[in-house]
Amino acid sequence: MSNTETTGPDLTHLGIPEAESETETHIGLTETYAAHNYHPLRVVLAKGEGAWVTDVEGRRYLDCLAGYSALNFGHSHPRLVARAHAQLDNLTLTSRAFYNDQLGPFAKALAELTAKDMILPMNSGAEAVETAIKVSRRWGYSVKGVPENRAHIVVMEGNFHGRTTTIVSFSNDPDATQGYAPYTPGFTMVKYGDLDALESAINEHTVAVLLEPIQGEGGVVIPPDGFLRQVRELCSARDILMVADEIQSGLARTGKTFACDHEGVVPDIYILGKALGGGLYPVSAIAADTRVLGVITPGSHGSTFGGNPLAAAIGHEVVQMLQTGEFQERATVLGERLTAGLEALVGHGFDAVRSRGLWAGIDIDPSLGTGRQVTEALLADGVLAKEAHGQTVRLAPPIVASEDDIDLLVGAFEKICRG
Numbered sequence: 208m209s210n211t212e213t214t215g216p217d218l219t220h221l222g223i224p225e226a227e228s229e230t231e232t233h234i235g236l237t238e239t240y241a242a243h244n245y246h247p248l249r250v251v252l253a254k255g256e257g258a259w260v261t262d263v264e265g266r267r268y269l270d271c272l273a274g275y276s277a278l279n280f281g282h283s284h285p286r287l288v289a290r291a292h293a294q295l296d297n298l299t300l301t302s303r304a305f306y307n308d309q310l311g312p313f314a315k316a317l318a319e320l321t322a323k324d325m326i327l328p329m330n331s332g333a334e335a336v337e338t339a340i341k342v343s344r345r346w347g348y349s350v351k352g353v354p355e356n357r358a359h360i361v362v363m364e365g366n367f368h369g370r371t372t373t374i375v376s377f378s379n380d381p382d383a384t385q386g387y388a389p390y391t392p393g394f395t396m397v398k399y400g401d402l403d404a405l406e407s408a409i410n411e412h413t414v415a416v417l418l419e420p421i422q423g424e425g426g427v428v429i430p431p432d433g434f435l436r437q438v439r440e441l442c443s444a445r446d447i448l449m450v451a452d453e454i455q456s457g458l459a460r461t462g463k464t465f466a467c468d469h470e471g472v473v474p475d476i477y478i479l480g481k482a483l484g485g486g487l488y489p490v491s492a493i494a495a496d497t498r499v500l501g502v503i504t505p506g507s508h509g510s511t512f513g514g515n516p517l518a519a520a521i522g523h524e525v526v527q528m529l530q531t532g533e534f535q536e537r538a539t540v541l542g543e544r545l546t547a548g549l550e551a552l553v554g555h556g557f558d559a560v561r562s563r564g565l566w567a568g569i570d571i572d573p574s575l576g577t578g579r580q581v582t583e584a585l586l587a588d589g590v591l592a593k594e595a596h597g598q599t600v601r602l603a604p605p606i607v608a609s610e611d612d613i614d615l616l617v618g619a620f621e622k623i624c625r626g
């Protein structure tokens with residue numbers, strides 16, 4: 208690359224010191240013109256293929272965050288790119304004022320994958336969670352017979368369900384909630400994995416229990432064995448909807464189509480997002496039976512972009528890719544390799560490793576550094592990862608990674624642990 212290509216434009220008039228590299232130029236522009244709602248690692252990515260990304264300086268990195276599991280199929284999966292290209296040439300947006308020829312087939316395929324009667328398509332994960340909350344409340348009033356304004360939902364401590372005002376109203380992360388009051392009422396938070404606490408929080412107006420089968424943002428926290436089954440039984444016995452947010456845990460990440468499958472549990476509502484759009488496009492949805500989703504009537508909920516033909520085409524391709532089970536199987540195989548490598552480091556720099564499929568949370572021994580410092584060291588070694596909370600690093604490599612990629616990732620940690 209020539210000097211002129213790597214040296215950025217002069218932005219000194221904006222208070223940005225003269226950039227020394229293209230990386231610094233882009234970081235300067237982003238920090239100046241985009242609000243500071245994230246604290247990214249200092250790398251500027253320009254290209255991605257499979258499990259690998261390349262930055263503006265031409266350096267390659269193994270992407271072990273994979274868009275928080277949105278990139279389960281890797282960057283630019285050829286099947287997904289081809290399907291998106293084909294659809295771009297035909298029709299991209301109709302709004303739901305009209306039918307389009309992509310939504311019906313996608314809805315049928317996703318309903319079959321979830322073994323539910325129907326779906327309701329949206330765009331972002333948070334919108335799908337909002338949809339599940341609205342549907343649960345409406346179901347509570349019109350089917351369960353809860354008195355107006357009394358619908359109650361139980362949620363879990365340490366949850367992460369998105370960023371809307373209602374969703375942050377039941378978060379216990381001060382970074383996510385502070386300064387956003389007044390909060391939406393109608394939620395009770397209980398300790399994740401504590402069935403007794405859940406049982407005591409339930410009242411006659413409880414319409415739903417909303418949980419992540421594994422808490423991703425919480426640090427890949429896996430509830431005690433049997434917890435999901437017990438929640439299922441409790442919900443069935445008390446006529447309460449079990450609502451599983453599988454936005455991060457679903458669609459092959461854990462080695463099964465849904466994380467609930469590990470306990471043979473079928474929730475009343477699945478909430479899906481991230482990988483449903485193949486990392487190409489925001490596609491989310493909830494899936495449920497008619498006795499639940501039938502409460503939605505024309506005009507009662509919607510989104511201009513939800514169910515648009517481009518989203519539906521990509522989502523349909525994703526569902527077809529999941530139907531064979533090959534990605535689920537691959538996540539299991541690679542996950543076993545990753546877990547074995549990481550577990551060997553417990554006591555040598557790691558305090559604990561939690562994993563399911565190709566998804567791991569590592570508690571770093573504080574004497575080694577913070578989670579952030581470890582991700583910075585990984586970056587310097589060509590591996591992208593993200594800390595979850597202070598001492599935790601979470602890993603979710605694309606499922607298209609190779610065995611060598613997983614060994615490289617483990618090797619990078621071994622190097623850090625050796626000091």
Ligand SMILES: Cc1ncc(COP(=O)(O)O)c(C=O)c1O
Pocket residue numbers: 275331332333334336367368369370419423424452453454455456480481
């Ligand atoms: C479990 C879970 N639910 C909901 C969301 C919100 O999704 P989005 O960022 O697409 O709104 C996330 C995002 O990380 C998530 O992990």
